[in-house]
Structures are given as C-alpha cells and as structure tokens.
Amino acid sequence: MFGLEALDLARIQFAFTVSFHIIFPALSIGMASFLAVLEGLWLKTNDSTYKDLYHFWLKIFAVFFGMGVVSGLVMAYEFGTNWSGFVDFAGAVTGPLLTYEVLTAFFIEAGFLGVMLFGWNRVGRGLHFLSTIMVAIGTLMSTFWILSSNSWMHTPAGYELIDGRVVPIHWLEVIFNPSFPFRWAHMTIAAYLSVAFLVGASAAWHLLRGNDNPAIRKMFSMAMWMALFVAPIQAFVGDAHGLNTLEHQPAKIAAIEGHWENPPGEATPLILFGLPDMEREETRFKVEIPVLGSLILTHSFTEQIPALKDFPKEDRPPAYVVFWSFRIMVALGLLMIAAGVWSLFLRWRHKLYETKAFLRLIMCMGPTGLIAILAGWFTTEVGRQPWIVYGLLRTKDGVANHSVTQLSITLVSFVVVYFAVFGIGTVYALRMIGKGPHTGEGDLTTQGGPGHDRHPKRPLSASDEGTEKAHSHDQLTGH
Amino acid sequence: MASGIVGIDLSLIWAVVIIFSLMMYVVMDGFDLGIGILFPFVKGKEERDVMMNTVAPIWDGNETWLVLGGAGLYGAFPLAYGVILPALYLPLIFMLIGLIFRGVAFEFRFKVQEGKEGMWDKSFIFGSLLATFCQGVALGAFIDGFHVENRQYAGGSLDWLTPFSIFCGFGLIAAYALLGSTWLIMKTEGPLQALMRRMTKPLVLLLLLFIVAVSLWTPLSHDAISQRWFTMPNLFWFLPVPILVLVTVVFLLRAILKEDAHVSPFVLTLILIFLGYSGLGISLWPNIIPPAISIWEASSPPQSQLFLLIGTLFIIPITLMYTAWGYYVFRGKVRTGEGYH
Numbered sequence: 037m038f039g040l041e042a043l044d045l046a047r048i049q050f051a052f053t054v055s056f057h058i059i060f061p062a063l064s065i066g067m068a069s070f071l072a073v074l075e076g077l078w079l080k081t082n083d084s085t086y087k088d089l090y091h092f093w094l095k096i097f098a099v100f101f102g103m104g105v106v107s108g109l110v111m112a113y114e115f116g117t118n119w120s121g122f123v124d125f126a127g128a129v130t131g132p133l134l135t136y137e138v139l140t141a142f143f144i145e146a147g148f149l150g151v152m153l154f155g156w157n158r159v160g161r162g163l164h165f166l167s168t169i170m171v172a173i174g175t176l177m178s179t180f181w182i183l184s185s186n187s188w189m190h191t192p193a194g195y196e197l198i199d200g201r202v203v204p205i206h207w208l209e210v211i212f213n214p215s216f217p218f219r220w221a222h223m224t225i226a227a228y229l230s231v232a233f234l235v236g237a238s239a240a241w242h243l244l245r246g247n248d249n250p251a252i253r254k255m256f257s258m259a260m261w262m263a264l265f266v267a268p269i270q271a272f273v274g275d276a277h278g279l280n281t282l283e284h285q286p287a288k289i290a291a292i293e294g295h296w297e298n299p300p301g302e303a304t305p306l307i308l309f310g311l312p313d314m315e316r317e318e319t320r321f322k323v324e325i326p327v328l329g330s331l332i333l334t335h336s337f338t339e340q341i342p343a344l345k346d347f348p349k350e351d352r353p354p355a356y357v358v359f360w361s362f363r364i365m366v367a368l369g370l371l372m373i374a375a376g377v378w379s380l381f382l383r384w385r386h387k388l389y390e391t392k393a394f395l396r397l398i399m400c401m402g403p404t405g406l407i408a409i410l411a412g413w414f415t416t417e418v419g420r421q422p423w424i425v426y427g428l429l430r431t432k433d434g435v436a437n438h439s440v441t442q443l444s445i446t447l448v449s450f451v452v453v454y455f456a457v458f459g460i461g462t463v464y465a466l467r468m469i470g471k472g473p474h475t476g477e478g479d480l481t482t483q484g485g486p487g488h489d490r491h492p493k494r495p496l497s498a499s500d501e502g503t504e505k506a507h508s509h510d511q512l513t514g515h
Numbered sequence: 516m517a518s519g520i521v522g523i524d525l526s527l528i529w530a531v532v533i534i535f536s537l538m539m540y541v542v543m544d545g546f547d548l549g550i551g552i553l554f555p556f557v558k559g560k561e562e563r564d565v566m567m568n569t570v571a572p573i574w575d576g577n578e579t580w581l582v583l584g585g586a587g588l589y590g591a592f593p594l595a596y597g598v599i600l601p602a603l604y605l606p607l608i609f610m611l612i613g614l615i616f617r618g619v620a621f622e623f624r625f626k627v628q629e630g631k632e633g634m635w636d637k638s639f640i641f642g643s644l645l646a647t648f649c650q651g652v653a654l655g656a657f658i659d660g661f662h663v664e665n666r667q668y669a670g671g672s673l674d675w676l677t678p679f680s681i682f683c684g685f686g687l688i689a690a691y692a693l694l695g696s697t698w699l700i701m702k703t704e705g706p707l708q709a710l711m712r713r714m715t716k717p718l719v720l721l722l723l724l725f726i727v728a729v730s731l732w733t734p735l736s737h738d739a740i741s742q743r744w745f746t747m748p749n750l751f752w753f754l755p756v757p758i759l760v761l762v763t764v765v766f767l768l769r770a771i772l773k774e775d776a777h778v779s780p781f782v783l784t785l786i787l788i789f790l791g792y793s794g795l796g797i798s799l800w801p802n803i804i805p806p807a808i809s810i811w812e813a814s815s816p817p818q819s820q821l822f823l824l825i826g827t828l829f830i831i832p833i834t835l836m837y838t839a840w841g842y843y844v845f846r847g848k849v850r851t852g853e854g855y856h
Contacts, residue, residue, distance in 0.1 A: 099622045105575055106618035110611045112585050116600030117607055124666055127593025128819040135590040135823055138583045139830045146579045147837045150572030151844055158844050203816045436601040442672050446608045453612050457619055457638075464626045 060104030066231025087478030122434030137181035145174035230405025232262035237402025264376035288419035304329035312355035540580035549695020551643020610649035616642030651687030655680030660805035686725035
C-alpha cells in the first residue's frame with residue numbers, strides 16, 4: 037500500500053491504534069481520581085455542588101472509559117498478532133507484567149465500575165465511595181504495570197539472555213528498571229493535567245456563554261489550582277526524566293536536540309528551532325543559544341552532551357520527528373505553567389471568572405494536555421528506534437510475518453472504525469459537556485437513575501422490605 | 516522440562532489457569548454477546564433497554580476474562596501467544612473490531628437523543644454477531660491446528676478459513692444465543708421472558724445439532740482426536756461427557772416449560788457449555804498449539820511462571836469475590852425504566 041513495506045505498515049498500525057487508545061486511559065486516569073476527590077469532598081462537606089459535579093463528570097467518564105476498554109483490548113492482542121518476534125524474544129518479561137496489569141488493575145476497575153456507575157441507590161454512601169476509590173486505584177495500578185513494561189523496553193534490567201531470548205532473573209529490577217519511576221510519574225501527572233485542562237476548558241466555555249452556577253465556578257477553580265501547582269511539578273519531573281534518558285539513551289537526547297557533533301572544547305548550544313536532516317547529518321536553518329544545552333542537560337558550562345555522529349548511522353533515531361515532537365510538548369507545558377500563574381493573579385484580583393481573554397485562552401487549551409501526551413510519547417517511542425527493546429532487539433526483527441495485503445486490510449479497517457466510532461463517542465462526550473453541570477444534577481440521578489429503588493414497581497416482598505430497611509439504615513448511619 | 520524450581524509443574528497449573536479464564540470468558544461474555552445476537556428478535560425499545568440493562572453493570576468485567584486469557588497466554592506460554600495470534604490474524608482483528616462496535620453501544624445508546632438509538636442497536640447487533648462468529652472461527656481453526664516451523668507460524672494467511680471453522684463460527688452463535696436467552700429468562704419477566712422461553716427450545720436443539728456435528732467431525736478428520744476418544748480405556752472414562760450432554764439437554768427442555776423456573780434454565784445451559792468445553796479439552800490436551808506443541812514446550816521460563824503464579828493464586832480468588840459482590844448488588848429482575856443514567 038502506497039509503496040510501504042510490511043514493517044512500515046505494522047508500525048503505522050501500532051502507532052495509530054496506541055495513539056488513539058492512550059487518549060482514553062489518560063482521561064480515565066485523571067477523571068477517576070477527580071471523581072474520587074469530588075465524592076470525598078461531598079461526603080466531608082455535604083456541599084451538594086460536589087455531588088452535582090460528581091454526577092455530571094461520571095457520565096462523561098463512563099463514555100471515555102468504555103472507549104478505553106475496547107481500544108485497549110485491541111492493544112492486548114496486537115502485541116501477539118503483529119509483533120510475534122518481540123513476544124518470542126521478550127515475552128518472558130513483558131507477558132507477566134501485562135498479566136499483572138489485568139489481575140491488579142483491569143479486574144479492579146471492571147469489578148467496581150458497575151457499582152460506581154449504577155449503584156448510587158443500591159449501596160450505602162460508604163460502599164459507593166469505596167467503589168469510586170477502587171476504580172481510581174485500578175487506573176493508577178494499570179499505569180504502574182504498563183509503564184513498567186514499556187520502560188523495560190527502554191532500559192532493560194534484571195534479565196539474562198539465554199538461547200537468544202530474555203529470561204527474567206530479578207523481578208524487582210525488571211519492574212523498577214532505571215527509567216520506570218520517571219516515566220510513571222511523568223505520565224500520571226500528564227493524565228491529571230490533561231483532565232484539569234479539559235475540565236477548565238469546559239467551565240470556561242460555559243462562563244463565556246454566560247452559564248454561571250456554583251458547580252461551574254467550582255470546577256473552574258479546581259482546574260486552575262491544578263494548573264498552578266501541578267504544571268510546575270511536571271516541568272521538574274520532566275527535567276529529571278530527561279537527565280535519566282541522557283544517562284541511558286544518549287542517542288535519543290542527541291536526536292531531540294538535533295545535535296550532530298562536538299567540536300573540542302565547545303559547550304553544547306541549545307537549538308531552539310531547525311530542521312534535522314539525517315542524510316546531510318546536520319540540522320539546517322537552526323536558531324541556537326550557545327552553552328544553554330550544556331547548562332540544561334549537564335548543569336555545567338563546559339560539559340558536552342553526546343552527539344548523533346558518535347553513533348553508527350543505523351543506530352540513530354529519526355531526529356526530524358523527535359526534535360519537533362519534543363518542542364511541542366515543552367511549549368505546551370510552559371503554556372500550562374503560564375496559565376496557572378495568570379490564574380493566581382486573577383484570583384488575587386477577584387477576576388478569575390470574569391476575565392474574557394483568560395477564559396478564551398483556557399477554553400482553547402482544552403486539548404493541550406492530550407496533545408502534549410501524544411507529543412511526549414512520540415518523542416520517547418520514536419527516540420527508541422531503531423530498537424524495539426533498547427540495545428537488544430531491533431524493531432525489524434520483532435515484527436510478525438504478515439503480507440502487505442493483510443496489513444493493509446486491517447490498517448484501513450482500524451482507521452475507518454476508530455475515526456467513526458471514537459469520533460462519534462467524542463462528539464457525544466463534548467455534547468454532554470456542553471449541557472453543563474446544573475445545580476441539582478446529583479438529585480436527578482435519584483429519579484429513574486441506575487439502581488433506582490425497585491419496590492414502587494412491584495408488590496412488596498420480604499426480601500425487598502429487607503433491602504429497603506438496609507437502605508434506610510445506611511442513610512441514617514452513613515450520611 | 517519447564518517444571519521445576521519448586522518441584523511443582525508450573526506449566527500444568529498455568530494451563531489450568533488459562534483454561535479456567537477462557538471458560539469464564541465464554542460463559543460470562545457469552546451471555547452478554549448472546550443478548551446482542553437476540554436483539555433482532557425483540558423490537559420494542561423498552562424491552563431492548565431492559566435487555567441491555569441486565570448486563571450494563573457487568574459486561575466490562577466479563578470481557579476482562581478475555582484479556583486475562585490473552586495476557587496469561589502471553590506471560591505463561593509466549594510461544595503459543597506468538598504463534599496462534601499471528602496465525603489467526605484476520606479473525607482476531609475482526610473479533611476485536613466487533614467488540615468495539617458492541618462495547619461502545621452500551622454507553623452511546625443511552626447518550627443519543629430519544630428515537631435515535633437505532634444506529635447503536637444495529638452496532639450492538641452487528642458487533643455481537645461479528646465478534647461471536649470470529650471467536651467460533653478462531654476456535655475451529657485452533658482445533659484444526661497450526662503449521663509451525665522454527666518457533667514461528669509458517670502457514671498461509673488464510674489457513675484459518677475452512678468449512679469446519681465457518682461451521683464452528685455458526686455453532687458459537689447458537690451457543691451464545693442460548694446463554695443469552697436463558698440469562699434473560701432469569702433476569703426479566705412478563706412478555707420478554709415469555710418470548711425468551713419460546714426461543715430457548717429451538718436454540719437448545721440447534722446447539723445440540725452443532726455439538727453432535729463437531730463431535731463427529733473432529734475425530735473423523737483428526738486421527739489423534741479419534742485415538743483419544745475411541746480407544747480403551749479412554750472411551751470408558753470419557754463416555755460420561757456425551758451422556759451428561761444428553762441428560763442436560765433433556766432437563767433444559769423440561770425446565771423452560773415450567774412457568775416458575777427462572778434460574779434453572781441458565782444453570783443448565785452453563786452445565787451444557789461446560790460439558791462442550793470439556794469435550795474440546797479432552798480432544799486437545801495437552802497441546803497448546805495443536806496438533807503437536809504441548810504446554811511444556813511452549814512455556815515461558817519457570818522464573819516467569821512462578822512470579823506470575825504467586826500473584827495469580829492470591830488475586831484470582833479476591834477477584835472472584837468482588838465480581839460476585841457486583842452481581843449480588845445488581846441481583847434480581849430488571850424492569851422497564853430502571854437502570855441507566
């Protein structure tokens with residue numbers, strides 16, 4: 037198809053399905069924690085604004101979660117269908133990690149999701165809150181295992197090579213491999229920021245249209261506190277992650293920086309913009325600041341960072357992708373920090389909810405968290421090339437042996453189905469956001485909502501009476 | 516042999532874990548896929564709402580068993596995962612696409628404006644049928660076995676496409692439809708329940724037909740399978756399986772005629788499915804890549820299997836407990852107008 041080889045098609049297919057997928061878990065991770073906080077605050081303060089917000093975002097969470105489940109199922113099988121060479125080589129490590137993700141994350145999410153979505157009137161407040169917390173914990177556990185597995189592919193540790201295949205020797209070293217803590221923290225915070233900006237943008241949209249109620253103000257305020265405190269933390273974590281990459285994957289850093297060679301005695305400049313050219317082995321049209329590269333990456337004025345020409349041609353990641361994807365991520369991160377600072381200033385002047393220019397900015401920044409996540413993942417994954425397991429197995433040796441025809445059929449199917457189904461799902465979610473949280477939203481759910489009390493519709497039976505008593509008992513003690 | 520470092524046969528335990536999770540999947544996602552298959556026979560919006568609401572709180576958990584089956588295979592038998600999945604490339608990918616269409620319908624259907632659910636009803640039906648059919652085809656192709664060379668699948672890209680695999684595809688549709696109809700007898704009442712009682716009888720007979728056909732077809736086309744069943748003393752040991760199938764069918768046909776039987780048709784169907792599943796297990800054991808690669812040959816290193824097992828033996832019982840709690844919270848009949856946000 038289009039002169040592409042089977043390997044290219046397999047890579048495009050994986051990149052496409054995983055890029056689509058990551059958006060939904062990122063939102064689920066952030067929203068599940070957000071919902072746990074909202075329900076906790078409601079139980080603590082009894083302020084019905086939190087209950088309204090909980091029920092409003094719960095419906096949207098359900099849509100994103102559903103899309104995450106079905107697009108994630110594809111991923112769990114795609115490792116095997118498309119990357120059997122990788123599975124044969126590294127399955128002894130990556131397989132168990134995925135199994136633990138299923139056992140300790142997916143089941144917990146799925147097991148408590150039903151009660152979280154439909155059990156409002158079926159269980160007491162405490163049990164419902166517990167279910168929300170368990171779903172939130174499930175999403176974080178899921179991040180833990182899948183990022184451990186992914187990080188191991190970047191910085192393999194705790195293994196031996198026996199008969200040309202990986203055998204795990206020290207599981208703690210495998211799980212807590214050198215890049216894992218940084219990647220886990222970076223991704224989890226990124227998910228929180230994505231949701232903060234999505235929530236903030238939703239509130240800004242309503243405020244700009246003159247829809248103003250305590251719930252909308254509350255969610256806007258919460259989102260802006262997140263931006264203020266969490267965006268700078270993310271910059272700090274990102275910097276630490278970068279230094280870790282410099283230590284373990286220097287070629288990736290050289291490619292990100294578009295840095296080709298080290299003249300003796302010259303500190304590394306920071307290239308702001310330019311076009312890295314792999315054939316000519318230079319970064320063209322570059323705008324650079326002397327010494328700053330050394331300062332940022334080595335925290336010194338003289339030390340050099342590795343350059344692309346230090347690595348054989350066949351081991352260099354494509355700099356023209358990572359150079360730009362990295363800059364997009366960083367620029368969006370800086371914009372988030374700036375938005376947080378501006379929000380603090382406006383809050384101090386009591387103009388947070390009225391300043392049109394600020395509201396417009398925050399509205400436009402709705403998708404920035406997700407774009408930054410995608411840009412970051414492109415940087416780290418393309419930067420790992422040409423390796424699938426860094427330094428051990430090349431991507432071309434990991435691919436399953438499928439024909440171009442087969443891969444073209446499935447790729448086209450995925451593209452059509454994903455855009456249609458997930459596109460429509462996203463429209464539904466945005467439409468629900470557009471309807472906005474109303475005052476009293478949380479009480480509407482009680483009528484005809486999930487777990488709607490059953491007894492009015494059928495004759496009282498002993499067991500029903502029992503349930504009913506248990507309910508009122510819960511309400512007396514738990515509320 | 517991969518058995519080992521602590522003197523227990525890890526591969527054997529893992530085979531049991533995976534067989535168990537796939538059976539959990541077949542049973543649990545079976546009835547909710549079955550609801551999608553039965554959707555075309557029920558026209559009313561409210562009744563369709565009820566059908567969907569019987570599984571809305573639990574479908575996600577049901578599907579997780581499929582992920583466990585896949586991931587467990589990946590972790591404990593990477594060779595099987597790396598051979599079987601590429602060999603079944605197209606049916607598996609289309610199964611996944613089917614699961615997408617039906618999975619999103621649970622949420623989307625209730626998010627569209629009144630009167631526009633039709634599109635997601637179709638998506639639910641289409642997705643359920645496609646996923647079930649592909650699973651059946653994959654099962655059929657699995658029974659037929661794979662051509663393996665040098666630890667890699669060495670067959671063609673359409674080897675899975677045989678009359679037998681297509682036949683199994685339709686067989687599984689009948690099996691899931693029966694699970695769905697008896698589930699609905701248990702979870703609904705009134706006209707919908709009566710309709711399901713009427714539909715169950717032909718479905719039982721249809722499934723019996725498929726079971727008999729597969730039971731004759733497989734030993735006729737595979738010597739190893741006929742050796743397994745029709746030599747002494749095996750025949751004696753395995754004879755209870757077909758006998759129990761017939762006994763269960765008789766009880767099931769009688770149960771659906773009783774007005775007050777709500778739970779027993781579903782339980783009997785579970786037994787029937789379990790027996791069919793056991794029959795396949797007897798035919799194929801101990802091969803994980805039929806016709807020739809056993810669970811021991813396909814194992815991951817004992818370090819991997821042991822690490823997994825420690826967690827699994829501890830976690831699966833807890834998982835079963837909270838899954839049961841979820842079913843308990845949503846126990847009882849589902850009625851019109853209740854159930855969704």
